[in-house]
Amino acid sequence: MIVADNSAEPTTHAILGREEKRGIEWHDIAPGRRQQNGHVESLQGRLRDQCLNEHRFRSLPEARTIIKA
Numbered sequence: 001m002i003v004a005d006n007s008a009e010p011t012t013h014a015i016l017g018r019e020e021k022r023g024i025e026w027h028d029i030a031p032g033r034r035q036q037n038g039h040v041e042s043l044q045g046r047l048r049d050q051c052l053n054e055h056r057f058r059s060l061p062e063a064r065t066i067i068k069a
Helices: 011-021 034-052 059-066
Strands: 002-004 027-028
Touching: 011 027, 034 059
Parallel strands: 002 027
Antiparallel strands: none
16 A cells, blocks of 8 residues: 655656556545654654755665665
8 A cells, every 4th residue: 555645746747657557456545644654754753864965866776875874
């Protein structure tokens, strides 16, 4: 199952179409109800505060190395 935040990004629509063909369930979080996905919101907040706001990554491999640490 995939849980999404109702994003209208083209990437989201492409993933949705691909996963529907595979039979994977897709559930949207109700607009304005971030607490429905509290674990992910918490992780994203910590990642942003502790890593993304502190570093400027020069490449994807560099970002992966720093985030992994």
